[in-house]
Amino acid sequence: MTAARMSEARTSIIGAFLVALGPISMALYTPAMPELVSAFGTTDGMIKLTLSLYFGGFAISQLIAGSLSDAFGRKPVTMAFMAIYLIGSLMSAFAPTVHVLLAGRLIQGIGAAAGMTVSRAIVRDQFTGDKAASIMNLIGMMLAVGPALAPTIGSIALGLAGWRSIFFVMLGFSATACLIAYVFLEETSVPDRSKARIGPLTAAYKEVLTDSRFVSATLVIAGAVGVLYTLAAILPFILIDRVGLTPLQFGIGMLMQSGMYFAGSVAVRLLLARFTASQLIVPGLTLIGIGSAAVALSIALLPLGFLSVMVPVAVFAFGIAFITPSMMTAAIAPFPHIAGTASALMGFVQMGSGLVGGLICAAIGTPVLAMATVIPSFGLVSIISFLVYRAAIRAHPLLDADKLVEEYKTAAEMSAAA
Numbered sequence: 567m568t569a570a571r572m573s574e575a576r577t578s579i580i581g582a583f584l585v586a587l588g589p590i591s592m593a594l595y596t597p598a599m600p601e602l603v604s605a606f607g608t609t610d611g612m613i614k615l616t617l618s619l620y621f622g623g624f625a626i627s628q629l630i631a632g633s634l635s636d637a638f639g640r641k642p643v644t645m646a647f648m649a650i651y652l653i654g655s656l657m658s659a660f661a662p663t664v665h666v667l668l669a670g671r672l673i674q675g676i677g678a679a680a681g682m683t684v685s686r687a688i689v690r691d692q693f694t695g696d697k698a699a700s701i702m703n704l705i706g707m708m709l710a711v712g713p714a715l716a717p718t719i720g721s722i723a724l725g726l727a728g729w730r731s732i733f734f735v736m737l738g739f740s741a742t743a744c745l746i747a748y749v750f751l752e753e754t755s756v757p758d759r760s761k762a763r764i765g766p767l768t769a770a771y772k773e774v775l776t777d778s779r780f781v782s783a784t785l786v787i788a789g790a791v792g793v794l795y796t797l798a799a800i801l802p803f804i805l806i807d808r809v810g811l812t813p814l815q816f817g818i819g820m821l822m823q824s825g826m827y828f829a830g831s832v833a834v835r836l837l838l839a840r841f842t843a844s845q846l847i848v849p850g851l852t853l854i855g856i857g858s859a860a861v862a863l864s865i866a867l868l869p870l871g872f873l874s875v876m877v878p879v880a881v882f883a884f885g886i887a888f889i890t891p892s893m894m895t896a897a898i899a900p901f902p903h904i905a906g907t908a909s910a911l912m913g914f915v916q917m918g919s920g921l922v923g924g925l926i927c928a929a930i931g932t933p934v935l936a937m938a939t940v941i942p943s944f945g946l947v948s949i950i951s952f953l954v955y956r957a958a959i960r961a962h963p964l965l966d967a968d969k970l971v972e973e974y975k976t977a978a979e980m981s982a983a984a
Contacts, residue, residue: 571692571752580751581689584644584681587651587743588624591678591736592617592798593716593820597813598729599802605729606664610803611928613664616671617799618924623675624682625917631680632910633767635687639757644684644747651677652740659733674736681743682913691754721817770907779962782955783897784912788919789947790854790886795920796927796940797823797879803933809872819872826880830887843892850888851949857882858945865938875937882945889948896955900962919944 572580602613627647635643654677657670723731774780801820805811811819837846860878868874894912901908923944927936 571754572688574693576750577688577692580746581685583746584743585685587681587739588675588678590716590739591651591674592620592795594720594735595729595732596798596802596820597717597721597806597817598724598732600806601724601729601813602664602667606667608664610933611931612668614799614924614928616664616668618921618928619668619672620675621795621917621920621924623672624679625675625914625921627676627679628683628913628917629910631683632687632907635680635684636755637757637759639753640684640688640691640755641747641751641753644680644751645744647677647680648740648743648747649677652737652744653677655733655736655740659730659737670733677740679913679917683910686909688751688754717820718814718817721813721815724813767907771911774901774908774911777900778958779900779955780897780908780911782951782958783893784915785951786893786948786955787890787897787912788915789944789949789951790882790889791916792919792923792947793882793941793944794823794827794886795917796923796944797937798920799924800927800933800936801875804870804875804937805872808870808934809875811872819876822876822880823883827883827887830884833884834887834891838891843895846888847892847952850885851952853885853888854882854945854948857885858942861941862938865934870934879941882941889952893952893955896959 596617599613599617602608602616603610606612631643631647651674654670654673654675657673658667659670661667661670719735720732723735802816805816805819806813834843834846857878857880860881864874864878897912898908923940926940927933930936930939
């Protein structure tokens with residue numbers, strides 16, 4: 567850790583803005599997805615692919631951005647990736663064909679990923695313990711509030727000026743991010759170009775990926791968080807096209823999902839005063855299991871409507887907040903010497919789950935059928951992966967795992983990074 571180059575407040579604001587850029591860019595244009603089908607004369611599957619490519623670019627770029635920021639510094643890497651995001655936003659805003667839109671969304675994902683990586687790094691570079699937890703608290707709040715409001719903002723922009731205006735809003739975000747990075751972001755690390763060498767990077771990735779504790783803990787998170795990313799690809803087509811909501815109603819209605827996740831995060835912070843984060847995993851997975859079953863049963867047995875779709879989703883989202891603090895900490899805990907690498911790989915798998923979910927939904931074709939099958943399947947992945955994790959921990963126990971109170975508290979705020 568270096569001496570603090572920025573105040574806690576300054577670090578909090580910069581980190582919150584950078585980390586929220588990616589999730590907001592995902593959620594902002596979801597109300598326009600059905601309209602994009604007719605605007606480009608294409609299929610639902612092609613428009614869903616714009617979201618899947620965004621996830622893919624975001625996932626892969628996290629692996630690169632973290633290493634580059636270690637090697638060349640936080641500030642120059644942030645500015646470079648924000649410029650990439652700006653280019654992707656321009657391509658998307660002026661896309662003459664759906665194929666240009668696909669390319670623009672991929673480039674946006676690549677650029678936005680640095681915000682997630684660098685925001686964590688600038689906190690880790692300067693602060694530890696309670697100060698770091700306090701900063702991550704604000705960042706975590708932004709991660710919950712930003713995506714919660716984004717569909718509503720997107721639906722308002724869509725109603726006022728059409729779908730292209732949504733990407734102009736993203737252009738504004740990217741220009742602001744570049745300005746913040748240039749004017750206000752101080753360099754918080756000591757760049758070391760040796761960290762960008764292929765040999766050490768490959769060895770570190772191999773060490774992490776061959777550890778069953780990391781793989782199983784990460785899959786617990788990926789199965790749960792992958793549901794949120796997958797829902798972003800299919801809910802607009804269910805709630806707008808099938809249920810009959812307007813884009814504005816859809817944007818407001820999505821507050822049920824993000825609001826319950828936010829409520830779960832608040833509940834976890836209160837419960838951590840009396841319980842360890844590991845004690846909250848089973849209740850969280852129970853809620854995820856109930857939500858998974860309710861999704862399948864409500865679609866099969868009840869008339870399709872807003873409540874029959876969103877109440878099970880809300881239960882699932884509330885449960886996710888209970889498992890992420892402990893499982894994020896558990897995934898990285900075996901690797902104190904390469905925590906950055908482990909964190910980057912965890913982020914890659916999380917975003918990759920969104921890509922996989924979106925591709926499966928596109929292959930199924932029917933959004934309602936996709937929701938009834940993919941969402942429960944992802945929930946089952948989380949539950950089974952936790953059973954594997956418990957077996958892995960019994961075979962290779964973590965020293966004092968339940969005593970890492972400060973890490974758990976910090977991880978509770980990082981859970982929205984899912």
